Amino acid sequence: MEASTAPGTRCLLDENTFTENFMNQISVRKTYLCYKVEILDGDAWVPLDEYKGFVHNKGANQPGQPCHAELYFLDRIRSWNLDQELHYRLTCFISWTPCHTCAQNLATFLGENSHVSLRIFASRIYSLAGYEAGLRTLQAAGAQIAIMTSKEFEHCWETFVDHQGRPFQPWDELEVVSQHLCEKLQAILQTQQN
């Protein structure tokens, strides 16, 4: 379980963990965040596979302070000490969109690190307590925020899952739910003020 993020282990999710957490038509009380890093070389983005991996939140049912996945992600980014003279693009695939507080923290990070761009693809929209304003703040800080479509789910499967050679198998309603969430997110991000 926790060994999945221990040093020295391969940074791949098992199939069930991926599917259980990223299925977009159900609600799950935990969050997984897969990330990858690319560096700008001329006009091309070159993958830095050594910075590929995933984190998940620590819930209130576990020892110690609860912590959202995004904060672990920020910890990892800071630990890399990315060269400020270069430009990086971080892409994360997260099972819930960031909450209000995490969105603010990510926005602050982007404001302080102009050599880093952030793209977020989310499976579901976390919609509690100020989430809309949080997402707008994050977008205003330069992040691209989008909903995962079958393209992103398949990419995640290929990139972050220990799939043993098996192809990604979309679940029922994946496209319908994704489309609906895309529209909902667009409505949130296009709203002015607040």
Place this chain on the structure above:
DNA sequence: ATTTTCAAT
């Protein structure tokens, strides 16, 4: 058309 969701009614 879509709300209970980074757990604990």
